[in-house]
Amino acid sequence: MNLHRGLRSWLAAALVLLGVVFVTGVGCSAAQVNERPADPAALDMAARNFHKNMRWARWEEASQQVHEAARESFLGRYEELGDDYRVVELALRKVEFSDDGFEAILEVEQEWYELPDTTVREGRFIERWVSEEGVWWMRERLSREEFRAREKEEREAPGAAEPTLDEEPTEAPPAEGALPAEAQE
Numbered sequence: 001m002n003l004h005r006g007l008r009s010w011l012a013a014a015l016v017l018l019g020v021v022f023v024t025g026v027g028c029s030a031a032q033v034n035e036r037p038a039d040p041a042a043l044d045m046a047a048r049n050f051h052k053n054m055r056w057a058r059w060e061e062a063s064q065q066v067h068e069a070a071r072e073s074f075l076g077r078y079e080e081l082g083d084d085y086r087v088v089e090l091a092l093r094k095v096e097f098s099d100d101g102f103e104a105i106l107e108v109e110q111e112w113y114e115l116p117d118t119t120v121r122e123g124r125f126i127e128r129w130v131s132e133e134g135v136w137w138m139r140e141r142l143s144r145e146e147f148r149a150r151e152k153e154e155r156e157a158p159g160a161a162e163p164t165l166d167e168e169p170t171e172a173p174p175a176e177g178a179l180p181a182e183a184q185e
Helices: 002-033 038-054 059-063 066-086 144-156
Strands: 085-097 102-115 121-132 135-144
Touching: 038 059, 038 085, 038 102, 038 121, 038 135, 059 066, 066 085, 085 135, 121 144, 135 144
Parallel strands: none
Antiparallel strands: 085 102, 102 121, 121 135
């Protein structure tokens, strides 16, 4: 009888320990999933789909890769350009990931024309992609010149120093009409 009581106590303790390990392990596992950097292969696929749809003037389909905060502006811009705006070629030239892997800056070379003029124009564009819940979204698209000017302005702005430990960094909302800038050239 004493042997059974000792065995039951040991078994109960083992089950409690196993339960604690399981619950803690699941919690850690879930936390790691949320903190893991976004998948670069998923960004490649999302950017390729976006650029393919841009190339074939499928604005609605392309907008499915655009972050919801910028989607309406994106669609409005291309509806404004109409059927006369044609993208000839898009080529990815450079990709830089943020330190945490949840943001990427893509540099894209694009060729386009606007009818009735058939002169093909070339330009470089900077696309900022963000990963939210494992899905990559194009957040903004600016000409390289606009992007550099904005970076310079942000660096030179008063109070543009790095945030201290007790303040949260803020993110400026995208400029109205910032998507897309290519037709403004």
